[in-house]
Amino acid sequence: MIRFDHVTKVYDAPDKPALNDVDLEVDRGDFAFLVGASGSGKSTFIRLVLREERATRGAVHVAGTNVDALASWKVPRLRRNIGVVFQDFRLLPQKTVFANVAFAMQVIGKSRAMIRETVPQVLATVGLDGKANRLPHELSGGEQQRVAIARAVVNRPAILLADEPTGNLDPETSRGIMEILETINQNGTTVVMATHDDEIVNRMRKRVIELDHGRVIRDERGGEYHAVGDRLVLPSAGQAIAPFDSEEDEL
Amino acid sequence: MKLSFMLSEIASGLRRNLSMVVSVILVTFVSLTFVGSAALLQAQVGKMKGYWYDKVQVAIYLCSPSPETTHCTAGTDGNYLAATEEQTKGIEAVLNSAELKPYIESWEYESVQDAYKNFQEQYGNRSMAESVKPEQLPASFRVKLVDPEKYDVINERFSSLPGVDTVLDQRQYLNTVFGVINTASLVAVIIAVVMLVCAVLLVATTIRLSAFTRRRETGIMRLVGASKSVIQTPFVLEGVLAAAIGAVLASGVLWAVLQFVVQDRLAQQNLSMAFIDPSEMLWVGPGLLLLGILLAWGSSLLTLRRYLKV
Numbered sequence: 380m381i382r383f384d385h386v387t388k389v390y391d392a393p394d395k396p397a398l399n400d401v402d403l404e405v406d407r408g409d410f411a412f413l414v415g416a417s418g419s420g421k422s423t424f425i426r427l428v429l430r431e432e433r434a435t436r437g438a439v440h441v442a443g444t445n446v447d448a449l450a451s452w453k454v455p456r457l458r459r460n461i462g463v464v465f466q467d468f469r470l471l472p473q474k475t476v477f478a479n480v481a482f483a484m485q486v487i488g489k490s491r492a493m494i495r496e497t498v499p500q501v502l503a504t505v506g507l508d509g510k511a512n513r514l515p516h517e518l519s520g521g522e523q524q525r526v527a528i529a530r531a532v533v534n535r536p537a538i539l540l541a542d543e544p545t546g547n548l549d550p551e552t553s554r555g556i557m558e559i560l561e562t563i564n565q566n567g568t569t570v571v572m573a574t575h576d577d578e579i580v581n582r583m584r585k586r587v588i589e590l591d592h593g594r595v596i597r598d599e600r601g602g603e604y605h606a607v608g609d610r611l612v613l614p615s616a617g618q619a620i621a622p623f624d625s626e627e628d629e630l
Numbered sequence: 631m632k633l634s635f636m637l638s639e640i641a642s643g644l645r646r647n648l649s650m651v652v653s654v655i656l657v658t659f660v661s662l663t664f665v666g667s668a669a670l671l672q673a674q675v676g677k678m679k680g681y682w683y684d685k686v687q688v689a690i691y692l693c694s695p696s697p698e699t700t701h702c703t704a705g706t707d708g709n710y711l712a713a714t715e716e717q718t719k720g721i722e723a724v725l726n727s728a729e730l731k732p733y734i735e736s737w738e739y740e741s742v743q744d745a746y747k748n749f750q751e752q753y754g755n756r757s758m759a760e761s762v763k764p765e766q767l768p769a770s771f772r773v774k775l776v777d778p779e780k781y782d783v784i785n786e787r788f789s790s791l792p793g794v795d796t797v798l799d800q801r802q803y804l805n806t807v808f809g810v811i812n813t814a815s816l817v818a819v820i821i822a823v824v825m826l827v828c829a830v831l832l833v834a835t836t837i838r839l840s841a842f843t844r845r846r847e848t849g850i851m852r853l854v855g856a857s858k859s860v861i862q863t864p865f866v867l868e869g870v871l872a873a874a875i876g877a878v879l880a881s882g883v884l885w886a887v888l889q890f891v892v893q894d895r896l897a898q899q900n901l902s903m904a905f906i907d908p909s910e911m912l913w914v915g916p917g918l919l920l921l922g923i924l925l926a927w928g929s930s931l932l933t934l935r936r937y938l939k940v
Binding site for chain 2: 429452455456457458459460461462463469471482483485486487488530534
């Protein structure tokens with residue numbers, strides 16, 4: 380589903396590539412954790428899949444397409460097949476839960492009837508029945524993240540990318556989120572989740588890909604991960620994959 | 631993307647940037663008013679040309695004893711000699727010649743007596759009319775040209791004939807008037823260009839601001855795979871809509887000026903002159919609308935290319 384073919388990504392410093400000769404494949408229906416300290420290249424990995432960036436060397440294939448060679452007008456079509464969830468939720472504050480999820484369908488031209496049918500279903504899947512008319516600020520962090528997940532999967536993408544989805548949540552709430560991600564994965568969606576949270580990784584017993592300074596140092600199924608005491612220097616919200624910054628944007 | 635969704639996006643964009651949108655409307659309004667004024671002034675010149683050129687003629691003044699004579703030979707007594715019968719016949723012959731046929735539509739002879747009569751009719755109520763004697767007025771040929779612009783041909787052919795004093799193109803009186811109007815419309819065009827530059831820059835700034843305030847929405851749109859046109863169209867339409875409102879206002883003001891100032895006052899006070907009427911707005915109005923929309927559209931597309939990553 381996602382194949383990295385000896386991918387190297389260099390931003391500014393040629394001697395410090397963000398990803399260094401990464402060669403791996405995530406199969407259809409896989410659930411993979413992407414672990415590693417901040418700066419290890421997890422976000423770059425996700426940005427390359429989304430074609431926010433292009434590989435400096437090597438090729439990134441998503442669902443059989445070489446995304447580096449994709450014409451820019453075809454990129455939206457690629458992204459419709461990928462759902463993304465972030466640490467900072469990125470909901471639209473003036474829109475209700477329903478409208479936030481519906482937004483993802485509206486902007487790709489889905490009919491009103493289809494939106495009315497699909498959105499409540501998806502909200503039920505993430506456990507938000509009855510909260511469709513709430514505004515994001517009326518919800519807890521865990522609930523906001525559920526809205527974000529609903530938005531990411533409402534168009535039934537083949538791939539779900541999650542960048543530190545539990546980074547702002549307490550362990551109890553995080554477990555709830557992980558259950559949802561697992562359900563989504565069981566329904567056939569390939570899930571790639573970047574995280575620091577060793578507790579989650581160790582409990583789930585899924586594939587673990589560990590990055591260190593842009594290199595894959597470990598890739599094992601049912602693996603474990605022990606973060607090396609860097610939890611205090613976690614990247615702040617929005618540092619990861621940021622097509623826009625996450626501060627309040629009212630002028 | 632569904633139309634209703636697009637419209638609600640535009641409406642929210644306009645609300646968030648209300649003061650900027652109002653300034654875009656005002657600047658396009660003022661600039662397009664100047665553009666429209668220039669167009670209308672040109673229309674007025676055209677109208678006057680059509681009206682007056684039908685009436686104006688080339689006058690070939692014959693020699694007379696009048697002291698204003700310039701190109702005639704003086705007699706022994708120091709006075710100028712009037713054109714002789716023979717000279718008059720000679721000029722008539724040239725007027726009827728095949729050589730000038732294509733240029734001349736018609737001509738008539740105004741004798742000294744006719745000239746005196748016309749003069750008395752025109753200035754009879756003034757004291758100076760009494761001191762003018764018939765023999766001081768020149769006889770003349772009034773020539774109507776097929777194409778008034780071809781005055782030079784007539785001038786060249788006649789000014790050197792014996793018995794001819796001067797050849798006068800009556801258009802030259804009008805040209806002064808047209809000169810004034812042309813200058814006015816040139817000034818209007820210059821102001822319009824400056825204002826249009828302002829309008830374009832202001833549209834660009836507004837779109838930039840709008841793209842900034844809505845970067846959350848556009849960021850999410852990109853991530854869920856909205857196409858470039860879906861992301862950009864609300865912004866472009868926002869600018870275009872503001873410019874269109876400005877154009878409509880400009881058209882309204884120009885129409886009001888034509889209707890209430892030109893038609894109802896100037897035309898009533900100057901019955902002998904031709905004025906454009908409000909129906910001119912039928913082409914000026916759509917023209918302004920088109921210009922406003924094109925400028926806003928171009929400027930917002932260029933801005934978005936720089937400031938809205940897709």
